[in-house]
Amino acid sequence: MKASPTLTNNLQAVLADLIDLHIQGKQAHWNIVGTNFRDLHLQLDEIVDAARQFADDTAERMRALHALPDGRSSTVAKSTSLAEFPGGLISTKDAIDRIVAALEAAVGTMRKVHDEVDEEDPTSADLLHEFIAKLEQYAWMVNAETMKASASVTAPDAK
Numbered sequence: 001m002k003a004s005p006t007l008t009n010n011l012q013a014v015l016a017d018l019i020d021l022h023i024q025g026k027q028a029h030w031n032i033v034g035t036n037f038r039d040l041h042l043q044l045d046e047i048v049d050a051a052r053q054f055a056d057d058t059a060e061r062m063r064a065l066h067a068l069p070d071g072r073s074s075t076v077a078k079s080t081s082l083a084e085f086p087g088g089l090i091s092t093k094d095a096i097d098r099i100v101a102a103l104e105a106a107v108g109t110m111r112k113v114h115d116e117v118d119e120e121d122p123t124s125a126d127l128l129h130e131f132i133a134k135l136e137q138y139a140w141m142v143n144a145e146t147m148k149a150s151a152s153v154t155a156p157d158a159k
Helices: 005-031 037-064 073-079 092-120 122-143
Strands: none
Touching (some): 005 037, 005 073, 005 092, 005 122, 037 092, 037 122, 092 122
């Protein structure tokens, strides 16, 4: 099977977000300070490892479909849906907010392209299902660091 331009573009959008998620996770990992530093520092490594693996899986799937992945920094910077991560030291609370937002943005892209991907290539859609499940789990776990016990289960960003 050869990927159509639509499938290629959809998988490229996912790839760009995953590469950026990996980079942002490392930026946070190196520069967080504050309460629960060690726990978040280690948790960010898990997220970074998953994002790197998911990016690799996406790029290799693209090549299997005779599409060309583009992981160049200039391409990622132009096409990511993630907000830019700040430079310098960042508090654990601010890092949590930004990493959760990055995870949710990456998942948002996957959900946005899912139906078109599934229509053309259910195997690629299966990868998206796996990525979504794991990234949503990470978003929940990271977000739980600052949630109040009185927060609504249906509004996880209520802090």
